[in-house]
Amino acid sequence: MRPIPRSSRFRNGGVSFWFRESGLPERRAALPGDADYDVCVVGAGYTGLWTAYYLKKAQPDLRVAVVEREFAGFGASGRNGGWLSAEFAGSRERYARSHGKSAMIALQRAMMATVDEVVSVAEAEGIEADIVKGGMRLVATNAAQRERLAEEIDYLQEWGYWPDDIHLVEADHEPRLAVHGAVAAAYSPHAARVQPAKLATGLARVVEALGVDVYEGTAVREIRSRTGAARPAAVTDHGTVYADHVVRATEGFTSTLRGQRREWLPMNSSMIATEPIAPALWEKIGWNGREVLGDTAHSYVYAQRTADDRIAIGGRGVPYRFGSARDRDGATQPQAIAELWRALTRMFPDVADVPVEHAWSGVLGVPRDWCPTVHLDAETGLGWAGGYIGSGVATSNLAGRTLRDLILGRETDLTRLPWVGHQVRGWEPEPLRWVGTQVIYGLYRTADRRESRTPEERAHTSRFAGLATRIAGR
Structure with missing residues (x-):
């Protein structure tokens, strides 16, 4: 393989390209000592910030604090691919078994509405995050992927998508997007491109203006539940925050909390961003609609055309560290x-020939059954949400609105959705989970290689992919 062209400004790691572009925010002060609030949110990513936002909008006199180890948006919220989409990662059958199919369809429709909710809040609150609702395009580049894409569309249309919500597109569909080797493509209007760091930092500013205390540089070591007369608490290296409710919004960093090491697996995802691409090349590529773009390989990638005309593309890379x-x-x-x-x-x-200017990675949270969840335990006073498995830009907003209703004691359509209260066992101890993860992703990559070499007349999803899915328990 020819050497990868790298920009003279190439950078690997540190902050994401998104923060490099927008600039790092000025650090907020750390927690000054022990404190008392109505609600303490642990983690200043999308989940924590949306939860604080909706709580204060609903009840302005509520005393809310957000406590963050680094700075708002440091984790997956400031490192992701910028896909604000209606995709929901969990097993629809698994949720339907406990709540019925109609409840799962309601959850999917709520995800579609969430895309518009984020867009409208950003506009109303003056959050400039380069948002363009151009939809989502998925491409297939071999016969097996084409078959799988058609099956996926049929499947989704049984679970809440109508034909206008996702469908196969013709080769000359406008806006044009020329993906080399594409043999089929699908389109959904329920997606938008965002600049993730701008969304996170803008939301943090809005939350702070509403009266939420945001403490940065404050690592939470342990979350304690209500015990007798002792209130729930978040124990930090700068003091302890006591509250009526403590919400864990730590996603891929959950394993850093005492007693939570096996709760969610921190899955690594990586991205690269090119230098800005010349107008003549964009004429050949197209992508005028600014759709977010993904493929249908098992080791899939996701991409966007940025506001300054780069391509930013991501995938799992090296998915898990021992x-x-x-x-x-x-x-x-x-x-x-x-x-x-x-x-x-x-x-x-x-x-x-376009150089790569930045490469970076981040972690996302994966539950053992690969199903996101939102929950509030009235007895312990503890709440949590996450396990989004890469679909968190929109799902975190739905979680924040749902946590608001749960904390305020409201029974709503959101609190009746089937992911509320969903619980699952923890991951296996090491070395089992490391070995299992390596095997799973090795099988998926093998499946992709085999599918790319299989003649069209014999093209089907590789058995290696089916084996990987069974091992993963998805």
């Missing part, structure tokens, strides 16, 4: 950079 370890610097391993570059140039060979 012992739930995290790379605090956000550096991306050379193998992951190479895989993303190959995926990018397969899709768009004409950009092969």
